[in-house]
Amino acid sequence: MRSPKSAFRWLVSKEWRELVASRSWWVLLVAMGPLVGVSFISAVRTYGEASGLNGTSAGVGEAFSPLIGIWAPTFSACELAAAFLLPFVAIRLVSGDRQSGALKLELQHPMPAFARVGAKALVLAAGWLIAFAAPLAAILLWKSYGGSIYPPELATVAMGHVLNAGLTIALAAAMASLTEHPSTAAILTLSVTVGTWIVNFIAAVNGGVWERAAGYTPTAMVAEFQHGLVRLDVTLVALTLIAAGLTFAAVWMRLGMTVRRRAYESIAVGALAAAAIFACAFVTASWDTSESRSNSFSEPDEDALRQIRLPLRIEAHLAPEDPRRFDLEHRAIVKLRRVMPKVQVDYVSATSIGLFEQTSAHYGELWYDLGGKKVMSRSTTADGVLETIYSLAGIAPPIEKDDVFRGHPLAVPPKGAATVFYGIWPAAIVAGLFFVRRRRV
Amino acid sequence: MPSRFDVLRVTTFTKRYGNLTALSDVSFSIRQGEVLGLIGPNGSGKTTLFECLGGVLPADGGALLRGDRPLTSGERVASVFYLPDSIVPWPTEPVRWALDFTIGFFGGRSEIRGEVVQRLGLEPLLDSPIWTLSKGQRKRALLAIGLLMPQPVLMADEPFEGLDLRQTREVALALRAFAAAGRTMVLSIHQISDAARVCDRFVLLSGGRACGEGTLEELSALAGPRGAASSNLEDIFLALT
Structure with missing residues (x-):
């Protein structure tokens, strides 16, 4: 047998080829352009209209923060893609081996199951990052309009969407590994996603424990990152859930183990994850990366x-x-x-x-x-x-400094954005698809 | 006690699906360098047995022994490779890539790659994606993958399924050639005539039970008291099962 490192490299290479061969990933790529485009164009128009009215003032400074005015709506397209497109890409990659029978061959290699799932997760993350070229194009366009960019808050928004994608990948991998058929996995994955929305709804109505639980749902997590707030507890909970989902997928991928053993191992993974999440809830560190300090007092x-x-x-x-x-x-x-x-x-x-x-x-x-x-x-x-x-x-209120964030008004139309996102982007993806297919044959 | 020529001994393998017993205390030996045929009709438990031995299906009982010692999971993975029937692994990849992957990922036998391709007539198919191959072509590609695997024992499920007469003979010759070079083959075959052509010894499986094990002569002797002292494997099979 070859060294594990060499085998892992082969596996990653194989997973990458599977991803590139899958139509679902290309559909995700094609859709990302128009999705980001419609959000970006609408956001720039609204931002421009607001900026052109009366300039800016300290009182409405937050309204002219590109974080809230441009990046939150633009990147929300990624949330949509992560909820409704990415699961199918992940399920295709995980279930494909089972459907084709390749899993029965690959399982006869002594590589740990977690390494197998890890290779798939790595490739899916890379695939997602490539899809991130669409919001990157939006950033370049904004810069070309003369818009202001504050890298820490932009990085925070991107980090939130990467973590959200990680959660989707882990969930979809777990469901694809657990079920015999991809369609069942898709139904279960979307059910969990809808379930988190229901938790948010119940939290809004009932508050209490539900409100606390809702704080850790992907929607709430992304919302905080979109406001430039990095909470360590939320980040750690997301990472714990990603690790738990991938481990769950690895457990159920081992077809040679009895169902009872896999069930016990799943319960153990769930218990460990619950304990870790409980511990994370006591972590209080957080960072406000927004330029406007919208999550902080002065x-x-x-x-x-x-x-x-x-x-x-x-x-x-x-x-x-x-x-x-x-x-x-x-x-x-x-x-x-x-x-x-x-x-x-x-x-x-x-x-x-x-x-x-x-x-x-x-x-x-x-x-x-x-x-x-x-x-x-x-x-x-x-x-x-x-x-x-x-x-x-018994403290005297402090004297406020005169360094209030006054925002970055910009009254420009989204020039060229429609051409980029509705024309060049889909054409480039389709050209890429044909190029890749030609090289493989 | 296993004879000194036995490399592996399959003992009391049992597998149940709810109330259905697919395998019941199946035991037999696998000798080094032989072509062992696992003979039985459809539904006799051949594939289930292979999947259990290959570690892709949990067995309810039984062990794979070397000498008197059960193999650990790692030793089993290093000793035995199971090649399933009716699979289309890595369907979008060309045959050439599948063979490279077998050598690269599994640590396969790169030194016999050319010989395997030539004996199985895969040269014209190397650049064809696996999903585009006919059933017979796909079977040959799968066999090539199996033959390149590093494990000393290859268990192939229905290796002649989908092959025409000429291809069956060519594949049988190829398998025998690699067995002569020291590779041990365990072939699950439901066509008894195919099995008689290629195998050194046979294990007869019916209803999840092993009904006999041995060479044609040994099985013939075993079947003799039941009125089938023939050298025809089909007659022997019918007498013993």
């Missing part, structure tokens, strides 16, 4: 908040679907948690929408408890929350 506020050592508990009498709760959570609490790890927020409500609780005397109240000192407020804005905390802590 630096003077952060310095002031860091001086507060006492644990802070907030009891918010707001229903899950109350817009004030959304404001409170996304404009204040998310930022607060990043500088004050000892913040505990408890939401109290009897209904999901809160409409019929308005008559209740306590509905809408926010009770702050800082080291035993309590105060009530009804403000859900970031400034209101900060003001209450400063007064509780």
Whole structure:
């Protein structure tokens, strides 16, 4: 037998050839151009219209952040492709060996099953990165328009979509390995994806544990990365789920093992993954990579908040679907948690929408408890929350610096984008397909 | 006790699918350099036995022994290669690539590549994608893959399936030539006439049970008391199963 390294290289080469031979990957590539194009063109138009009205000001600076105005919508096309196209590419690559009978030959090589799945995952990741050429073209076009690019936030958005693709690949590989037929694997994969959407929906209605669980779904993860926020716990949970999915695929790929043994091993993998995810939930490190610091309070506020050592508990009498709760959570609490790890927020409500609780005397109240000192407020804005905390802590509000992010307005039409994404891109992919096919024959 | 010429001994292999027993305590020996035919009608358990021995299907019982010692999983992988029937591995790849992959990935026998291609008449097919091959051409390509594998024992499931008479004879000659060079072959065959042409010894399988093992003469002697003391393998098979 050859050295494992040599065999692995052969396997990666074989998987790559399988990927290039699969129609599903070429369909993904062709579709990526128009998908990214329609999002990018629409985003640039909207951004341009907003920029051309009254220039910019500190108050609406965030609206002229390319991260929110351009990159979040443009890269959302990748989320669509990852949910509805990438699973079929992954299932084709994993199930193909089983369908053709090649797996029965390859399983007779002593290579560990995880290495086999790893080779497939590597190639699929490479295939996905090639599809990333479409958003890369959008970045180049934006640059050619004179648009501003802030690499850290752009890298964060891309990282979120790479992790999301990793989750899709791991899930699809697990399902393809578990089931006999690719169509069953596709149904199961899409069911899990839809299941995570249902979790998000239930979280929005019920809050509580569901809300916490929903924070780790691919949709929520991508949303955070799209806002330039890198949370270590979310990243670690995503990596754990990817590793668990690929291990699950490796377990079920070993056809020579009894179903009972594979089931026990799957349970063990699930238990280990659950323990790792539970541990990850205690990790609090995060980084705001957005140029506008949209996930952070101002630096003077952060310095002031860091001086507060006492644990802070907030009891918010707001229903899950109350817009004030959304404001409170996304404009204040998310930022607060990043500088004050000892913040505990408890939401109290009897209904999901809160409409019929308005008559209740306590509905809408926010009770702050800082080291035993309590105060009530009804403000859900970031400034209101900060003001209450400063007064509780006996700290004078810091003086704001005059370095507020003022945005990068750009009033230009998406010139040439339609030609690139609807014409050149599909033509280049089709030409690439013919070139590759000719070389193989 | 296994005889000193035995290289491997298959003992009490059993496989059940729910209430159906596909294999029941199947035992036989595989001798070095021989062409052993596993003979039985469709549904007799030949493929199931091969898949269990090849490690691609879990068995409910049984062991593969060298001497008196069961082979470990790693030793089995290094000793035995199972070549399934009716598969189209790497369908979009040309035959040339499949042979290169066999040598590169599996550590196959590069030194006999040319001889294998020539004996199986694969030269004109080397650049054809596997899915475009006819059934007989695909079978020859599969056999080439099997012959290039590094394991000393090759278990081929229905090696003559899809071949015409001329091709069957050519393939039989090729298999015998490689066996003469020291390769051990275990061939699962349901056409008894094909088996008689190529095999040194036979294991008769019926209803998941091994009904006899030996050379034609040994099986003939075994069948004698049952009124079939003939040198015709078909008569012997019918008498013993």
